[in-house]
Structure formats: structure tokens, C-alpha cells
Amino acid sequence: MGDTRPEVLFVCVHNAGRSQMAAALLAHHGGDRVVVRSAGTAPADTINPAVVEAMAELGIDLHAAGAHPKRLKDAMVEASDVVITMGCGDECPFYPGTRYLDWELEDPAGRGVDAVRPIRDEIRRRVEDLMGSLGIPSS
8 A cells, every 4th residue: 555645845936935944844843744855946054043042932943843845846846745835936846636725924034033933833834724725634
């Protein structure tokens, strides 16, 4: 019997902020009931430090989880049931049969933790809604 867990991919340009927060929140709350990936069309060298700090406030350590910016690959999109884009525009590949959502969110790049918190909290709300739509109970 195959793996029936939903597979979700979060994509933004640098994979250093929004997509990292979304992936970490879904992995944290969804546990082993979901497969989570994140990637960027032009990945940064490191995750935004304000994002790391904002997530640590929720008890999620991005560094301990091994989070780092990754380049988007077609295979990631092909393997995903849901692809959530966050400002990557036409750079994101499209595959028929894959569910796409575009989350319009402010970019945390260059912002301090005070500006990142409301973005994080909006992403958390959307992740909780996504979990409900996918039938994933929160852990």
C-alpha cells in the first residue's frame, strides 16, 4: 500500500522567509500526517535571521530542523498534491492535476522581528486552514 499522506510544497523567491515559516508550521502541526517541502526560485544563502527569531518564539527551531534555502526543482512540484506560491510569479512550474494556491503575503526580507511577527501569524492562520481542507488534524 502506498503513502497516502498529502504532499505540500511552499514556494517563494528566496526560500528564506515566507516559505520556510509555512513549511515549518505545517511540519510542526501536521507531524507525520503530511509531507512538507519548501523551495525558492532564486534561493538565498541563509534564512532571514528575523524569521528564525520569530519562529523560535513559537518553539520552532529552524536551524535544529535543518532548514535551509533550496532551489525549486520540477520533481518537487510533480511530487506535490498542493503547491502554495508566495510571490514567485511566472517562475513556478505548472503541472496539470496539481492543486495550486497563491498566498499574497508581505515579504519579510530586510525586516526586523517586529515586522515579521504579523506575517508569521498570518501564515500560521493559513496553514491551519490548509490543514483543515486537507483533513489533517493538528498535533
